[in-house]
Amino acid sequence: MVKKYLFGFTGHKLRTAQMWTVIFPAYMLFGYNQAVAGGLLGLPTWIATFPRINTATTTGLQAQENSRIQGTVVALYTLGCFFGALSCIPLSDRLGRIRMIQLGSLVHIVGSILQASSFSLGQLIVGRLVAGIGFGALTATAPNWQSECSLAKHRGATVIMESVFISAGLATSAWIDLGMSFTNTSVSWRFPLALSSFFAIVTIIMSAQMPESPRWLLSRGRIEEARQVMAALNGVGEDDPQIQSDIVEINESLAIAGRGHFTDIFKMGELRFFNRACLACAGQMFQQLTGINALAFYLSTIFHEYLGLTSLQAGIVAASTFTFQMVCSPIGVLTVDRFGRRKLMMISAIGMGSCMAIVAGTASQPNNKVAEGVAGSMIFLFSLFFPVGFLGLTFLYASEISPNTVRVPITSMSTATAWIFNFMVALITPVGFSTIGWRYFIIWAAINYFLILPSVYLFFPETSGRHLEEVDQIFRESKSFFDPVRKARHFSVVPVSDIESNGPKLSHEKLEVTHK
Template sequence: MASQGAQTTAAATTTHADQRPKSLADFDPPQKPKRNKYAFACAMLASMTSILLGYDIGVMSGAAIYIKKDLKISDVQVEVLVGILNLYSLLGSAAAGRTSDWIGRRYTIVLAGAIFFAGALLMGFATNYAFLMVGRFVAGIGVGYALMIAPVYTAEVSPASSRGFLTSFPEVFINAGILLGYVSNYAFSKLSLHLGWRMMLGIGAIPSVLLAVGVLAMPESPRWLVMQGRLGDARKVLNRTSDSKDEAALRLADIKEAAGIPQECNDDVVQVEKRSHGEGVWRELLLHPTPAVRHCLICAVGIHFFQQSSGIDAVVLYSPRIFEKAGITSDDLKLLATVAVGFVKTLFILVATFLLDRIGRRPLLLSSVAGMILSLATLGFSLTVIDHSHVRIPWAVGLALTTVLSYVAFFSIGMGPITWVYSSEIFPLQLRAQGASMGVAMNRVTSGVLSMSFISLYEAISIGGAFFLFAGIATVAWLFFYTMLPETQGKTLEEMQVLFGNFHWLRDSKRKKRNTKLFGNGDGNSDGSSNVQLGPVSKPIIN
């Protein structure tokens, strides 16, 4: 063979018998590691808890039509009923950070499923509005737990090479749950008025049981295990969820360093003291944060705020009303149109999962928000034309339906998944659970306020004006993301700390890229920077 001949020639010319001969394969670029199937399965199981929120969002958009008719409630009561779960989930997400540090990530997921199971049953058997609100409260606590813990667990178990892909799974399953909720609306809409909406809500108890049982087959998060001093268990999990043994050893060393455990500590020799149950975390997050932690917190809270304030819940929860304003009056056609929304959201979130680790977070996020701005502005224009016309305008109706679909598509391909990926990966180890829970808390508050006021909002400033407002908020979001969020693609969770705390990172990043283009990589610097300076630089560039 040619490669063997090349090796023989190289061996004959070498002067050292122990020198390994070189072949052409030695100079090939390193191959991209294969996707870790075990980590994939763990991320899949954990993220499926997000179906609970998605199903509730999707099913309530249609069930509210029949609940209003059956219980004879007002529009304000419908707003409260639809949106209050988001505020209730705030309590769950706030408690989940401390709970997950205390009992572990895995059992927190089980707890989320059990709480939502009880809430779904209460809603399904509700006899009046007050009883229904009690069920919403219990289900909201379970949703809050699931929203916080699924992306945290997935980020902590995933290798860096595929963390973006795996950590986007919660958003995938939120969208899958929304689609299931829309399908459930259409399927049970043929039942009697008294039974139909109760079946829509109560059937959500079934997946929560299956998920809680399935999660028990998952391992615990290796980072939580290290925080408890269980280094041997953490090593076993890392060996199975890493792309190689070397990467597993490196990840363990990084986690030990982040947790403040000396590298010489060996689980077989030294009994390591349990590190943390979450004590002192809030002080480090809020009272005396370092510049890096403050930057992380601003980014996490900001991205969650803009995800919801740009109008996604208004479109998903009130899509039947939007389609009615666009000129569709039949209940069946409105529900079919919402199914189309759910299908498009799910399709494009699947596309996004394969782009996160190839394109990167920033390009995908900025492109997504730009598309959302265009879609929202066009939707506002078309609805304004329809609202001010006394006759049906087919092109405006078609434009409204098309832009609703394009909006959810652009949202799902970037803003939707990246919010959960980004906020779950940027915090230091000790602060990750509570830091992520603060982001989720902002997400739920903003979602709750929006979903409980959307009807009143569009009645005050018109349906078109509401979407022009969302377009303006999305524009501010684009500027925030461009200036504040550094790229995290391919970084380990422990390497994130060097990306944050320098609020001039964007300027420094551009300078570094300019130097790389001018001087290449020939000066021996592994990061592509140059020893030749274009001007005075008072400190090293950190990117």
């Protein structure tokens, strides 16, 4: 008898429910929190409550001093996320994926309440740190759980859907900030900050109705529970021979890798743990170094203070930009398994670098309406290229590149890397704009062209269409950091179109362990 979960769903319905009832609110929260504070910085009631971070009505040295404090306060949320992601290293394998998701969501709710009830800068800072710690734990765990419950041939598309949800969260926060700006009380900023707790509450409630990761269950020796979960996720009986085959293969993979420890990721070993940790962390670092959060955190400010729009116009255009990104995000979902991870990342880097270069050139011409229009258009175009290659894809890649027994340490470190560079970008961006102005965009153009693009080409092996155990073999045969890309080319991958045309039965599909 197959164990049933939410509404008795099994198979495709259960995996779809996982995505829309847990991953959707969790990653809506991701995007929402990234942009919500930036849209509040110019509100009169916000300025009255937190005058030390006012850059909207100050000038000269006072504005520069306030910009530094503002950057610190905004960025402290991401610093909390950094520590929250690291907390998964000792806790996630001990508690399990579901309980870690719930714990992170609960801590985030506490931080959200602290922020929304703030009457001093100190309380706001504490609230942002606490909220960040909770969400950092959530975002380091959810991709692992989703990936470990996904079928190999659809793993890329299902995990990359996170990028659509993040973009939806960004757009939601921008429109809510804009709508609340017409309110002349502190509700104009308290409500947007409090609303983030709603997404966390939904995540807690719905995750309780979902199965635990079968890989985690097997790693803890809970074979019968894992069998039930795998049967439910595949929509077959527990005695199906494919389920037993999957269990044997996962256990063999666990035995080869051994019981992993955090320190193992700093050693090469047979499976080149350190090499893989570097790739996972580099991918997440590159996500932040594209320049996305130089825009996301301060998009309204950029349109208002540097491109000459009024506050209302800036809010509308910023919200429209995030909405455009949401509309473009499904491009990554539709192409990630068909064209592969490497191609999308390289195309994305070229596109973003070009957009940033053009923004720099046009923003250097103040009071030129045509140039300002072109700059705004390039920011919109940047919002097309970013989700294609660097929004949800870097979380997917970190999970795919990580071997079973050190997946949690590697993905936690990679997520922590994303957050610490997120913190850096949020911290320096106000200072960058106030000191070097339009030249700040040149930095991001150069990073995309001369760091991200060549690094992906030289060091990142393709993982599309490969089960996680096959990735182990690629690294087992590699002897240097340059080898994985070359070795990956020698592993044949069944095209997605062939898989779809053959139309395999769901009961014959494996959970991430199908050898070709």
